[in-house]
Amino acid sequence: MTSGRKKSFSELEALEAAMHVFWSKGYVGASLSALTESMGINKPSMYSTFGNKEALFVKSTSYYVEQKMKPHLRFLYEPNIDLIQRLKNYLYSIVAMQCESNHPKGCYLVLCQSELAGGDIPESAAQQLRELDALPQNVLIDLLTTDAQSIKRGLDKNANNIALTLYTVLKGTASMARSGATLAELSCVVDNVLDGVLHQKN
Incomplete structure (x- = not known):
């Protein structure tokens, strides 16, 4: 896990992990806990890097396309x-x-x-x-x-x-x-x- 102060993870790998969660569970079924656990980051890091769940989904969807x-x-x-x-x-x-x-x-x-x-x-x-x-x-x-x-x-x-x-x-x-x-x-x-x-x- 990374701290909220210093980024020490791959954004691309985290985004791909999020994509797999949405792909498996859909938007509604993908909880923030499931997303951050799969991405290997904490919630502050997710928010600071990708925004909220909706913003993460939009980026994840574009990545899938x-x-x-x-x-x-x-x-x-x-x-x-x-x-x-x-x-x-x-x-x-x-x-x-x-x-x-x-x-x-x-x-x-x-x-x-x-x-x-x-x-x-x-x-x-x-x-x-x-x-x-x-x-x-x-x-x-x-x-x-x-x-x-x-x-x-x-x-x-x-x-x-x-x-x-x-x-x-x-x-x-x-x-x-x-x-x-x-x-x-x-x-x-x-x-x-x-x-x-x-x-x-x-």
Whole structure:
């Protein structure tokens, strides 16, 4: 543990530890005691470095997006790869992350977004979660409406519905992974959905 007078801990390691607590327990379930214990610091150090619980959550959520979500986007734009294979690689990559054992199963964002309806998440954190909830679908819509292969296949005409379907699948696999479904099982779900949605007649 560190004193409140002199910082002797890694902010990055502490933030990652906080991320894992929120990922495991959600915003509401993550107590200050659980957070500081996992971060290896005392409450004064947490407050002086990260602010209150809400500020820590906002920083933790941004860290999750940068470290755990943005890396998957590269699969959507890989050159010389068929569009359907790019989408499959993107979905596989996210599902594999949801099933990894070196952190809580499922998706940090999906878990915390599910708490919004209860009204117990402070407004700045809630606004962040709402904005992040819209991003994946918008990324997929943009891809499907601008990608040359998508346009050639006619998928751009149904981009909104396809994007909603694929994002809904990812939210579902996150919940299933948290409940113990395996990567092999969830990969089959991805295959089935892509076969049904992307090979349909337009």
